[in-house]
């Protein structure tokens with residue numbers, strides 16, 4: 001295990017709520033783990049505590065087998081062997097690429113070779129003598145990562161590293177950074193509030209909500225098996241309906257669902273989470289709706305559908321359909337449910 005955080009809590013002076021509470025985090029060698037959650041949930045605080053820029057109120061931190069916090073122990077950031085990559089790159093503006101990435105290191109032949117190899121891996125060869133101001137945002141962020149990797153830290157901590165970049169560059173850089181981390185067998189804790197980013201880059205995701213861990217799991221586990229309504233809403237952008245179990249059926253205001261093995265829950269209230277691909281346009285479907293809005297996303301359309309209940313109530317659902325689907329705002333449409341895209345909580 002590279003990182004072990006045990007029962008970490010931190011309350012900033014003068015604030016009502018702890019920024020983080022009872023965090024237990026373990027990260028294995030070579031893993032990419034994301035801390036995912038909305039603004040203010042404690043992501044940066046957690047990262048800063050692990051790096052040593054913030055002191056927790058209680059708990060223990062062990063990095064690569066060495067205790068760096070707890071029971072009277074406090075190791076300062078410069079002796080923790082962690083690399084940091086921030087959203088604003090934080091490169092030295094007056095130093096060129098090679099001087100930025102070797103700053104503070106002894107220029108041996110091995111080190112020069114390592115710099116050369118890493119620059120090549122990050123597709124930055126040929127840019128050694130450029131100043132940061134002569135590079136694109138994506139290039140600057142790759143330089144920042146290479147600078148962190150030059151020191152061969154036990155772990156790289158990244159705080160929203162792509163948030164200053166536009167959407168298409170962000171997607172491209174995600175793939176490149178993941179590939180660099182995997183090829184160099186680097187362990188990484190990665191902070192983001194973007195669920196898609198977390199799902200694509202991570203081996204495991206830690207979902208944080210108001211300073212507490214909601215769920216830890218692989219991207220598939222978090223997406224397909226959310227353990228709470230918060231995770232369902234935040235990670236899969238699921239639509240939520242209340243339902244009542246009756247035999248092997250769940251009745252909601254808008255439709256009923258046949259489900260296996262719920263007899264024991266007879267009469268019980270549940271939440272039905274229908275992910276964006278869970279409601280499919282189907283000419284033989286029994287669910288009636290009206291398309292309110294359609295957004296083209298390249299590979300798919302994202303639509304808002306107004307559903308009508310038999311009693312005349314309405315609710316809006318967010319759905320995703322393939323681009324082959326004939327769909328446009330204003331039309332009436334019937335739908336069926338894809339059971340693989342449903343979670344009952």
Ligand SMILES: Nc1ncnc2c1ncn2[C@@H]1O[C@H](COP(=O)(O)OP(=O)(O)OP(=O)(O)O)[C@@H](O)[C@H]1O
Nearest residue numbers: 012013015019038039040041042043044045046193
């Ligand atoms: N130096 C500080 N002093 C007082 N309160 C702070 C300080 N830094 C953060 N906080 C508070 O602690 C909580 C967690 O903040 P943190 O910066 O860790 O959130 P975050 O998840 O990184 O959010 P974002 O996505 O907006 O960056 C917030 O309520 C924030 O206002």
Ligand SMILES: [Mg+2]
Nearest residue numbers: 043044045159
């Ligand atoms: Mg933050």
